[in-house]
Amino acid sequence: GAVVSQHPSWVICKSGTSVKIECRSLDFQATTMFWYRQFPKQSLMLMATSNEGSKATYEQGVEKDKFLINHASLTLSTLTVTSAHPEDSSFYICSAPRGTVRNSPLHFGNGTRLTVT
Amino acid sequence: SQQGEEDPQALSIQEGENATMNCSYKTSINNLQWYRQNSGRGLVHLILIRSNEREKHSGRLRVTLDTSKKSSSLLITASRAADTASYFCAPEIQGAQKLVFGQGTRLTINP
Numbered sequence: 001g002a003v004v005s006q007h008p009s010w011v012i013c014k015s016g017t018s019v020k021i022e023c024r025s026l027d028f029q030a031t032t033m034f035w036y037r038q039f040p041k042q043s044l045m046l047m048a049t050s051n052e053g054s055k056a057t058y059e060q061g062v063e064k065d066k067f068l069i070n071h072a073s074l075t076l077s078t079l080t081v082t083s084a085h086p087e088d089s090s091f092y093i094c095s096a097p098r099g100t101v102r103n104s105p106l107h108f109g110n111g112t113r114l115t116v117t
Numbered sequence: 118s119q120q121g122e123e124d125p126q127a128l129s130i131q132e133g134e135n136a137t138m139n140c141s142y143k144t145s146i147n148n149l150q151w152y153r154q155n156s157g158r159g160l161v162h163l164i165l166i167r168s169n170e171r172e173k174h175s176g177r178l179r180v181t182l183d184t185s186k187k188s189s190s191l192l193i194t195a196s197r198a199a200d201t202a203s204y205f206c207a208p209e210i211q212g213a214q215k216l217v218f219g220q221g222t223r224l225t226i227n228p
Contacts, residue, residue: 006159034215043120043205044160044218093159101214103148103167108159 003027006094006109013084013116021079021112023094029074030096034106035067038091050077084116120217121149121189121206129225136196138222140189140206147209149182149189150216154203163191163204196226 005024013019023033031052036044048069049057056069066088068080077096081088093111097104121140130136140149148167152160166173166182166189173180179192193200203223207216 004159032214036218041223043220046215046217049215091157095160102209103165105150105162105165106152106160106216108152108161110159111157113157 003098004094004096004107004109006112008112009110010113011115013114015085015116016083018080018082019084019114021081021092021094021114023077023079023096023109025075025096025098025107028096028098030077030098031074032101033071033077033094033096035069035077035079036093036095038093038111040091044093047079052077081114084114086116089114089116121208121219123204123206123219123222125222126220127223127225129227130196132196132198132226132228134196136193136200136224136226138191138204138206138224140191140208140219142187142189142206142208142210144187144208145211146184147211149180150207150209151178151180151189151191152205152207152218154205154221156202160205193224196224198226198228200224201226 007022033050035047038044047062050069050071052071071077095106095108121142124139150165151163154160177194182189203221205218205221
């Protein structure tokens with residue numbers, strides 16, 4: 001069964017509104033979680049590394065104020081797309097390693113399809 | 118680029134045939150991982166091969182790693198229609214606490 005749960009699986013929102021996506025580790029504690037974005041038939045683009053109890057580390061070119069990440073507990077990280085616009089429409093996926101980041105496979109959520117109208 | 122680069126970008130074969138996908142990277146790694154993604158879903162981890170390993174098997178999967186050439190290959194034997202998916206390699210770069218993914222190989226198994 002799934003060890004990382006992502007919710008919602010899809011969401012449609014109007015331009016200018018904010019959308020929150022949740023990522024939960026179900027049977028393990030995740031100090032670190034990763035957020036990716038994927039365009040159709042393309043690779044996953046790492047957006048940020050979410051660290052429990054501290055600030056997220058964003059990749060170059062990713063707007064911190066646009067994509068707010070909160071990792072308040074060892075089993076939950078959230079990504080909030082603020083003031084969403086049509087160009088934010090994409091597939092967002094979270095993942096977490098079971099254990100240390102190094103030499104550990106990642107467990108992925110099933111992704112969230114965001115459509116901004 | 119730190120990411121793995123897969124080759125070919127797309128591969129279409131008949132059921133029962135073997136499928137081989139290749140991955141190249143540019144820097145020193147701790148390990149290299151292969152993932153599979155079905156359309157519209159998250160990724161599923163297939164296999165992790167450490168930098169000091171040369172070959173690893175898991176069921177119908179065989180992965181090789183050549184650190185001198187900075188390359189890896191994924192072989193799926195006796196392919197099935199259910200193997201149709203995108204396959205990604207992800208090198209874990211030394212010193213970087215993250216995985217970056219390449220463009221992937223879109224594999225289609227024709228019944």
